[in-house]
Amino acid sequence: MIKQKLGKIKQVNLKDVFEKEDKDFTPWLNENLYILGEKLNLDIIDSNIEGNVGNFSCDIIARDSDSNKIIIIENQFGTTDHDHLGKILTYAAGKQAGIIIWIAENFREEHKKALEWLNENVDPEAGPSFFGVEIKLIKIEDSQPAPDFRIVVKPNDWERMIKMSSQTMSETAKRYLEFYSKLVDEYKKINPRWRKVKPQPQSWLSFGAGKSGLSFVWAFKSNNRFAVELYIDTGDKNENERIFEELEKHKDKIENEIEGLIWERMEGKRACRIAIYRNIKGSIKYLSEEDYPEIIEWASKTMKRFSNVLSRYIKKL
Numbered sequence: 541m542i543k544q545k546l547g548k549i550k551q552v553n554l555k556d557v558f559e560k561e562d563k564d565f566t567p568w569l570n571e572n573l574y575i576l577g578e579k580l581n582l583d584i585i586d587s588n589i590e591g592n593v594g595n596f597s598c599d600i601i602a603r604d605s606d607s608n609k610i611i612i613i614e615n616q617f618g619t620t621d622h623d624h625l626g627k628i629l630t631y632a633a634g635k636q637a638g639i640i641i642w643i644a645e646n647f648r649e650e651h652k653k654a655l656e657w658l659n660e661n662v663d664p665e666a667g668p669s670f671f672g673v674e675i676k677l678i679k680i681e682d683s684q685p686a687p688d689f690r691i692v693v694k695p696n697d698w699e700r701m702i703k704m705s706s707q708t709m710s711e712t713a714k715r716y717l718e719f720y721s722k723l724v725d726e727y728k729k730i731n732p733r734w735r736k737v738k739p740q741p742q743s744w745l746s747f748g749a750g751k752s753g754l755s756f757v758w759a760f761k762s763n764n765r766f767a768v769e770l771y772i773d774t775g776d777k778n779e780n781e782r783i784f785e786e787l788e789k790h791k792d793k794i795e796n797e798i799e800g801l802i803w804e805r806m807e808g809k810r811a812c813r814i815a816i817y818r819n820i821k822g823s824i825k826y827l828s829e830e831d832y833p834e835i836i837e838w839a840s841k842t843m844k845r846f847s848n849v850l851s852r853y854i855k856k857l
Contacts, residue, residue: 547680547683548680549678550680551677552679552685553677561615561617565617566599566600570587572687573587573600575689576689579691580671580673582604582639583604583738584604584605584611585603585605585737585747586603587601587602587748588600588601588602588748588751598612598613598627598628598631598635599613599614599615601613601635601752604638607638609637609639610635610638610775611637611638611640612628612635612637612641613641614631615644615675616644616645617644617645618645618646619644619647620646620647624644625651625654628640638668639668639671640669640671641673642670642671642672643673643674643675645676646674647674655671655672656693658670659694660696670693671693671694672692672694673689673690674689675689675690676688676690713741713742715824715825716760717740719824719827719836722832723739723839723840724739727839727844731844735747743759743824745757745758745759746771749850749851749854751854751857752774753772753773753779753783754772755771756768756769756846757769758839758843760823764819764820764821765817765819765820766817766818766835767815767817768815768842769814769816770813770814770850771811771813772784772811773810775810780811784803786857787853787854790853797849798816798846798850800817801814802814802815814850816842818835818839
């Protein structure tokens with residue numbers, strides 16, 4: 541005996557829900573990247589729409605929180621075409637991306653083979669990984685449409701790589717993960733509107749600062765220090781220095797609101813940084829759980845003030 545009547549699945553055209561790809565679908569995707577991330581086993585963070593690549597702009601630029609690799613996402617209505625294949629390669633090179641995701645309603649066989657060929661012929665350690673993802677909208681009877689991402693191309697041994705990375709974690713990495721898990725929980729309490737990020741087993745944790753290439757960061761530093769910082773790295777040294785100099789023009793006003801800022805152009809390196817440092821008892825290896833609350837309280841309160849002030853000036857860039 542059938543206990544409950546089953547509904548019928550219907551497919552809905554993207555254009556029936558999203559009028560325009562760039563103004564409707566891309567913003568929706570940017571706000572719901574966690575759905576795509578769950579499908580691909582990626583924690584996609586720091587996403588920005590229409591990231592500049594020379595004279596071109598890709599749909600979404602983001603970052604994988606686990607590997608810190610740059611993610612390029614290019615989406616299109618309908619069936620894949622050569623134009624978008626050229627775009628993803630251009631954007632991947634221009635941003636030195638480590639993960640490229642091409643999303644379309646339908647993939648041509650020749651484009652699947654092109655992505656498969658790229659995955660087979662790049663160094664899995666140094667080269668980028670390519671994903672082909674079909675997006676479908678489905679509904680059951682008269683329900684609201686729901687997204688259904690289907691992976692049609694993925695890097696070789698992707699599941700094995702994910703499993704291996706989750707199994708190998710040192711004692712130090714575990715301590716970092718424990719510390720940052722407590723920190724993000726505390727920061728969410730004092731800043732409820734903050735979009736919570738996933739803690740990582742590494743010495744730093746970052747989230748987007750509202751402009752591609754700019755991140756707010758918490759980090760353990762050498763010489764027994766902990767930092768709250770704005771990290772500027774667009775991939776272009778000249779652009780990084782331009783942004784740094786634009787912010788530095790407002791140095792007096794910014795320092796009236798934030799004490800203890802250190803302005804670091806970082807000569808000889810590509811990135812620039814603005815930071816506040818606090819001395820702590822030692823590296824993560826030598827801290828006990830009893831030491832965490834004091835550092836976390838300082839890091840949370842400092843980041844809230846630091847990010848609120850600097851965000852006002854970042855918006856003007």
